[in-house]
Each structure stands twice: as C-alpha cells, then as structure tokens.
Amino acid sequence: MPKLNTKKLKAFTLIEALLTLSVVTFLALTTSGSIKSIFNQVQTKLFFIEFEQVYRETQRLSASQGKQAVLRIGSNYVENPLGHYVIPNTIVPEKEQEIVFNKAGGNSSLAKVVFKTPGERVTYQLYLGSGQYQKKKD
Template sequence: MQNKIQIKQLRIKAFTMLESLLVLGMVSLLALGLSSSVQSTFEAVEEQIFFMEFEELYRETQKRSLASQKKLNLILEENSVRNDYQRLMLPKGILLESNKSITFDKSGGNSSLASVRFRTKKEVVRYQLYLGNGKIKRIQETNN
C-alpha cells in the first residue's frame, strides 16, 4: 500500500515539473516577443534625446561665442558633434548625411545658410540655419 502512495506522489511531482517547464517556456517566448517592441521604443526615445541635446549644444556654442567674443566652431562628424568644450556622440540609429563645420562669429551669428541633415530609420531630420542671427529651424521629413 505504501508503495502505491509513493508512486502516485512521484507522478504528481513529475507532472508539476513538466507544468513548470511549460510555463517557463511560454513566459520566455512572451518576454522575447515583447523585448523587440521595448527595444524600438528605447531607440525612439534615444533619438529624441539626441536631437534635444544637439539643439542645446548648438545654442551653447552660440552663447559661448558671444560671451567670449571669439569665433567658435561646431563640428559635425560621422559619429559625433563637438565644439571646443563638449562632444556629443551620435546614437547608432542616427546617420549624419554629410560632415559640416558651423562657424559662429563674435556676435554669436553663424556664417552660412547651410542645412544639417540627420537620417533615422523612420525620418530625415533637417536643421535649417539662418544667416546672421544664428537661429535654427527643425524640419522633419518622412523617409521614402
């Protein structure tokens, strides 16, 4: 009689282990499925933070030029944007279409009407520079 009870208990333990493995497998698949959407959301947030930091670096370079009364350059390269004081790295999802150097004069104005274009997976973000006053305008264009 005791042998039959022990065998039934072993079958119940094995069944709960099988259930546990099944649930663990399902949870793992669910987690993998959700991680891709979380990753894309993270990339979008990282891109928006980069653009906000770029705009701030642009304004900061302009202010330093005005405060120090000397010319300063904002250099846009393949993997970074920098001035003499700071460097901002481009996230892996953002590409700069062409290297540029923006020169700010003693009064904080820039010296060109150039535009700066960054390409992401979903859109092209263009910054149009205005001659003299040093202001920039952000224009978002969808990717074709």
C-alpha cells in the first residue's frame, strides 16, 4: 500500500479569524472618532480664515468700485457680491445680519459678529468707519 502524504495545512481557524476581525474593527472605530474631531477642527479654522478673507474682499470691493457693498450672514451662509459661502454645520451664527460697507470701504456700524462652535464663541468686533475688526475667542 502506498503511503498517503499527510501534510498538515496551516490556516486560520474560525475563532482566530473572528478575533482578528474584532481587533481590527475596534481599532478602526476608536480612530474614526478622533479623525472626525480633527476634521471638524480643521474645517472650523478654515471657515474663519475664509470669513475674514470674505470680509476684507467685500471692504476692498466697495472701496475700489466706489459704491456700497453688503456682506450678509445667514443661518448657514455668508454672502457678498462676489459669492455665496456655506457655513459648516459645526458653526452657528448667533444671528442673521448685514454689514454695509460705504463707498470708501468703511462699515456703518459697531456690530458684533458672533459665531458659536462646539468648544467656543468667536466674536468679531467691527470698528466704525475703518472696516477693521478685532477677533476674540471665549
């Protein structure tokens, strides 16, 4: 009688495969929360940089064209004559408002623009006439 080749196959058992799958799933779930948090922080910072740029470009537009320009802040958008910009879901303006820039590029109010984020309040105090602002975080 011929001898049968009795080699053992080395492979994962069902229990080992399930254990590996559960460890990988656990690691993926724990890192996804921190990744989402980091993404939200970056998105928030980018929005404030964009808002400041839109504010300045609205001011420049009114001064360069020699006519009034309006910056509108809605519940989920910021808008000027050049474009419409979406506010991320994690940022909420305290109120809807309009900032009017005169022909010289100055604004006509001492308005405060307040945005609420999950971790803080960001306030832009506008200066009368100059079109400048001061940013403060609470």
